Amino acid sequence: MNRRWARIRAVQALYQVEMTGIEWKLALQSSLDDEEEADDYxxxxxxxxxxxxxxxxAQIAEQLEHWTLERVGNVDRAVMRLAVYEMQHREDIPVNVALNEAINTAKAFGGNEAGKFVNGVLSNLRNEQKWGAKSEYDSGDH
Structure with a gap:
């Protein structure tokens, strides 16, 4: 499974966990197609x-202007949660890649407006936290 599909499956599982309270492994299994297998990611x-x-x-909520986190769509919340996790905890994923993938995932589920919303929130958070201030190309690890 490529990483883009894995992100979509992760968002689906996170959404199910939030909406139904189902255990995450069961949510993951129900989000996979019959021929798909979950990977380490x-x-x-x-x-x-x-x-x-x-x-x-809490980090996402700080970036919302005239909104509460509860008012944000459930799918958009799941997309942003995954992106923030990737930005903070996955050293193998450049911050800008996590941001761009979140925008694309939000667009896939909710259209261009969802992509713009997710972009605004996550870009503000990235800039505030100074994540990705150094490009992955600056490290010499091309």
Missing amino acids: LYDVIPGVLEVQQAID
């Missing part, structure tokens, strides 16, 4: 997001 990010969700939610 999914076994890291889904429980990882859930473990630090309160801290992630």
Whole structure:
């Protein structure tokens, strides 16, 4: 499974956990197609997001103007939670890649307006936290 599909499956599982309270491994299994198998990425990010969700939610909430986190769509919340987790906890994923993938995932689920909303929130958070201030090309690890 490529990383883009894995992100979509992670968002679906995180959404199910939030909406139904189902255990994350069951949510993951129900989000996979019959021929798909979960990879290490999914076994890291889904429980990882859930473990630090309160801290992630607080960071997202700080960036919302005239909104509350509860008012944000459930899918957009799941997309942003995954992106913030990747930005903070996955050193193998450049910050800008996590941001761009979140925008694309939000667009896939909710259209261009969802992509713009997610972009605004996550870009503000990235700039505030100074994540990705150094490009992955600056490290010499091309």
